[in-house]
Amino acid sequence: MEEMKIERRLIMTPGPVGIDPRVSQAMSASILGQFDPEFTNIMNKTMEMIRASFLTKNQWSFPIDGTSRAGLEAVIASIVRPGDKVLVPIIGRFGHLLVELVERAQGEVHTIERPMGEVFDQEEIIEALDRVQPKVLAFVHGETSTGRMQPMDKLGKACKERGIFSVVDAVATYLGTVIPVDEWELDAVIGGAQKCLSIPSGITPITFNDRFAKEINKRKRVESGIRTADDAEDNPFITSNYLDLTQLQDYWSERRLNHHTEATVMMYGLYQGLRLALEEGVEKRAKRHEYHHTALKKALKALGLTIYSDNNHEMKMVTCVEIPENLDGEKFRSGLLKEYGVEIASSFGALHGKIWRIGTMGYVVQKMNIITFVTIFSAYLVNNGVEGLDPNAALSALFDYYENETY
Amino acid sequence: MEEMKIERRLIMTPGPVGIDPRVSQAMSASILGQFDPEFTNIMNKTMEMIRASFLTKNQWSFPIDGTSRAGLEAVIASIVRPGDKVLVPIIGRFGHLLVELVERAQGEVHTIERPMGEVFDQEEIIEALDRVQPKVLAFVHGETSTGRMQPMDKLGKACKERGIFSVVDAVATYLGTVIPVDEWELDAVIGGAQKCLSIPSGITPITFNDRFAKEINKRKRVESGIRTADDAEDNPFITSNYLDLTQLQDYWSERRLNHHTEATVMMYGLYQGLRLALEEGVEKRAKRHEYHHTALKKALKALGLTIYSDNNHEMKMVTCVEIPENLDGEKFRSGLLKEYGVEIASSFGALHGKIWRIGTMGYVVQKMNIITFVTIFSAYLVNNGVEGLDPNAALSALFDYYENETY
Incomplete structure (x- = not known):
């Protein structure tokens, strides 16, 4: 097969976009083993930087080894049990993707919709929360299909007051606008790689708080082959192993339980991309x-x-x-x-x-x-x-x- | 945050291992849009090379955007419906991972086990197929936990004769030994990246034949927001969207239906890794x-x-x-x-x-x-x-x- 030849491009799309040569340079560093202390050190520092990028103190701030959609699915598949009510306010194509993911998790979807090119007044969403009384509110922050940004500064708090979990698809807005996760009391937020963070697609930073963690851990299921008699098995477990956030918590903490083999070079790119973004501020x-x-x-x-x-x-x-x-x-x-x-x-x-x-x-x-x-x-x-x-x-x-x- | 500094390593583990500098060089090429004809051309050529690497004519030979475990889960979650019987012969830790994945798919797991350090005589497995009469046989080719390679040249054919689907975890052996997928009549095989192919972890080449494709497409579910009245909805759909092989077929074919944003730079690495491997032979x-x-x-x-x-x-x-x-x-x-x-x-x-x-x-x-x-x-x-x-x-x-x- 012939050598790959990549033509020069000026990518003015909502991603994937061109990246800083310093990201490529970092990604050309040599491989480290996944449990090499040098590598776990990079993992820990990356977690620190993800926290800083989301203006949060959330311990659980780490990347999913997959594209943005994998990050969205990990969060939704972990919080939504079969039959759980989920409210999805739709302002464009990516709202429908959230519906799709909730349906795959066998949740009960409730939608409200605005015409293309508009956003919701936050009060409208809050009224729907009261009407539907869902377990989860899931919505898109930056809806690239129509170019709209849904205001959300009041939604996290409104959810919290009602015992609802807020899940935000911030794939397109992450590091292109300020998302103060703690101040806005958002429970779980998914960022993007190949958009404003400007690193290659294939790794997805997410963050979620302890309240969210406590809820998903009710479904925790220790992996077959490691499980002991003490581990509950009769809970409605998460149907994915790869995207099971409770397993990923064990991997992204001091336990370092063997799960997947972290995507070494994508991690280098994420480290460098975050480093450059935080250096800029x-x-x-x-x-x-x-x-x-x-x-x-x-x-x-x-x-x-x-x-x-x-x-x-x-x-x-x-x-x-x-x-x-x-x-x-x-x-x-x-x-x-x-x-x-x-x-x-x-x-x-x-x-x-x-x-x-x-x-x-x-x-x-x-x-x-x-x-x-x-x-x-x-x-x-x-x-x-x-x-x-x-x-x-x-x-x-x-x-x-x-x-x-x-x- | 300080600049990343990677120490020199000689990695003599079963992966992730060091990579050819030419792979890093290819991965430092600039970004292309996911539907840029230059990029879809690279995707098509990569499919050709995956076919060559598995000695197969299978049209469905493409990578999953995730680590090896994502490739395994995509195949198992797509073929195993709730209640389906799956036979898993276990010779070590990674057999248990297959059990775990079948359990997550809510299949009915049947296992046979050999003591650590041994493999099965193929006849033993074939006898178990006749006894259990599963829908799927799933096993590990190279069991790195014990260093054993399960003989499998007769298993694909035995499965086919019985109307059973064979699924092979060849993550550790792929491109380190010859796996003639067509000659051995294997239905679905999952390779690995960070092992003998020697590219970074995070992308996983798989192949499956038309017989397997036909079966999984009984569960096909068009994505919410694109679905029409003609699309069946009452089938027992795959609970993952990200790892749904039937959706990935639409992305990895002329239809190019929008799904995830292919991991650009990992694709470059896969292209180059396969190119170098096939150049070697x-x-x-x-x-x-x-x-x-x-x-x-x-x-x-x-x-x-x-x-x-x-x-x-x-x-x-x-x-x-x-x-x-x-x-x-x-x-x-x-x-x-x-x-x-x-x-x-x-x-x-x-x-x-x-x-x-x-x-x-x-x-x-x-x-x-x-x-x-x-x-x-x-x-x-x-x-x-x-x-x-x-x-x-x-x-x-x-x-x-x-x-x-x-x-």
Whole structure:
């Protein structure tokens, strides 16, 4: 088989996105055994950094060895027993994924839904909590399919007061905005790798508090072959071994019970990615995302495009823009990638063919990239016959902003 | 947080083991989007190479984005419905893991067991198949806890004749010995990454045939949010979404249905690891493992140690050696790692403290490493007060072999 050859890309999608060369460098370090004290030391420090990234003191802050979906499934499959009621407020495609995961766990799903492009008022969700009285509230923080960010500062507390567990899919917003897990009293939060953290997909940082841990440990089941007569067996155990958080707790603590073989090189990448993010600072990093998001929006508006559902609780790491009329959005997108190496994203369901999603996540988010993107994107639109656009105005707006504003 | 600093190691365990620098180099390539044609091209070529590595024509040959255990769970959770009978012949710790996974899938487990250090005669297993009449036979090919390799050339055919599905955990033997999946008529086989393939842990190549695919697709369940009225919903669906092989088929085929975000950089590593392995050749690679395994055994015997269950269907990639009397095996092992950077493994259960397991897997298996290992290991044993050992004889035996034998 021929040698792999990777073309240069400017990835302006909601992930996976380009990564800092220092992450690649860290990932090229040599292998350590999984119980080598040097490696368990890296594991412990990674836990510390995950805590810092989520602004939490939660002991249980560690990665799942799988993509974001594995992190979501680990949390949901561990907390939701068959028959448990779960409320899922849906604002887009990834809300449906949570429904899917609850259904797989054989929970009883209750949904409330907002039209595409909108979010819930938190009071609406709290009212539904009172009506449904679920065991778990599970929702998406940053819904990349529509580019919305669900306000959630009151939801954790509301859940706690009602004895409900809050589960937050923060895959797309993690380290692109500030998520103060303890202050907002959220019970379990799942972050993402290949988005604003900007490391390769395949490992997923999560955090959960003691209240959540106590609940899932009612289902704890010691592995066959290690189990003793004292270990309860008749509880409704978690149907996954790989994604069983109670087993992972034994692996990610002083017990270091043998479970999977931690993904060595992905751990190196996570360590380095977190290290660089914390060096920048969680707040400063959030401001960087917002700064360039604003810059991009100004440029796209000056170009003559329409921002989708503008200023309506939008994510600061995905810009949704309406596809110009009479243009085949998919053909354009594919040409932009193939001919110029620039990748943007389409959307799902009703929004497919109506909007493009332009990601500004993590390492990618820097002036040169945004300028390059706006230049190529604008010119290629004009070249594809879209009328009434002003590429010069787009670039002017961008430079004006960069010259006059800071963060 | 401080910069990560990885110490030099010679990892002589049954994994994770050191990797070829060319794998690290490939893994430092820049990120591609998951649906970028350049990336899906890499995915398709990786499937081709997985087929070649398993000597199979199976279309369904792709990796699971998780460690080996995720690959095992994906296969077992997809084929075993609640109540299904599964026969698990146990020859060590990893047989118990298969039991655990079947229990989690709520299958009905039937076991037969051989004493530690032994394997089954294939006829014994076939008799048990006739007695139990299971839906699935699941067993471990290379049982690293005892260093045994279960003969299996007749088992696939025997299962097929009886309408039973054979599932093989070949995590430890994959690409360290030849596994002719089609010739042996095995239905589903799970390989490993961080062992003889010698890439980092975190991605797991599997293969399964059309007969197996047809069976698992009876449980297919289209994801919530994409499902239509035509899609059956009342079948006993797979309780995992992440590890649902029927969904993964849609992702690893022309449909490219959105599922997880493929672990980009792990894919690069898998591509390169397979490429290097196939360049060496599956048979030649197996011979290299056997050659150095033989060399190591000769050296250890000449040193004065006793090989555990010698010549009894032993794996050619793990050498089990008895711990000298009056020596604290764990303290020695820990000192060897801490002071000299050389890592060997202990074992599990009844064998813990009785044997060490010395891995010779993948890239690590080359003359300089074996010589370095024997030198340091011998001297450190003597230095720890073990009497009656002859380090010079060990080295002589090793060099005699290397000078006079080839593969």
